[in-house]
Amino acid sequence: MKLFFSTTSPYARLVRIALAEKGVADVQPQLTDPWKDAPELLKANPSARVPTLVLDNGQALTESLLIMLWLERQHPQPTLLGNDAPAVLSTMGIAMGGIDAAAAIIIGRKMTDASFDESPVGLRRRRSMVQALSRLEAEPPSPGASTPDLAVICTVVLVDYVRFRFPSAPWLPRTPKLDALAAQLRARAAFASTLPRDMPPA
Ligand SMILES: N[C@@H](CCC(=O)N[C@@H](CS)C(=O)NCC(=O)O)C(=O)O
Structure with a gap:
């Protein structure tokens, strides 16, 4: 493959x-x-x-x-569905919404420029990110002892992507629990070896 x-x-x-x-x-x-x-x-x-x-x-x-x-x-x-698939998918959906919103802002900047961020649609996407992160911070998914489920995977991918693309955005909420979760998962090769980074020059 x-x-x-x-x-x-x-x-x-x-x-x-x-x-x-x-x-x-x-x-x-x-x-x-x-x-x-x-x-x-x-x-x-x-x-x-x-x-x-x-x-x-x-x-x-x-x-x-x-x-x-x-x-x-x-x-x-x-x-990757854990012991309670509907709960995992429900949390995953929140994280996926945050990822979609963050990616939409980055793509929006390609369509216009950084002014996209504060356009009506850009602000709506920011709100989605803030809401997703706040909801996940209030009830962070638990990594458990074995293979992380999709709620954990998606949440960590969201957090790392936000830190990568929006490193010092003042409008983002503080998320100490999610940051700790992301740091914890970095001990696993699957996460450490795929941390977001700029593409190498062609
Ligand atoms: N809904 C798609 C989104 C994939 C996507 O947007 N990928 C981006 C990179 S983050 C891409 O390839 N963008 C190129 C483009 O939009 O033309 C998925 O879940 O795989």
Whole structure:
């Protein structure tokens, strides 16, 4: 299998962590800047977005949540749904909303410039981030003793992405519990090896 990913994408990081936590090793990582429209990525994914996972039979899976759905079906153990799947998915949805909002601001800046942040839509996305982080800080998901579930994975991906993209934003809430959770999970190779960083120069 081949996984198109970038080092900045929180969506690609979700999939990379999920693959690693499930011990799926037969994946060739293909570092790709989706904004450069690499022909191979465009062929596999008409939206030219990462993550895109091309299976051994040539079928391409796109969209992080769909890739993780396939992964959970294909490799049920260890499960990423924890002991209480609806609770895990509910918390995951909050974190995913925060990731979508943060990514929307970064993409919005590409459409206009930093003024996007304080446009009506930009402010709405900020509010989504603030609300998601505040809700998660009030009830942080518990990492438990074994494989972290999708609520934990998604929350940590959100927190690390926010710190990466919005390092000193004064409008963000303080989230000491979430920061501690992210720091704790960094002890796991799946998390440490995928921390967001700028893409290397082409
Ligand atoms: N809903 C998609 C979002 C994927 C996405 O937006 N990826 C970004 C990188 S963070 C991308 O490839 N952007 C290129 C583009 O939008 O043209 C998912 O969950 O996988």
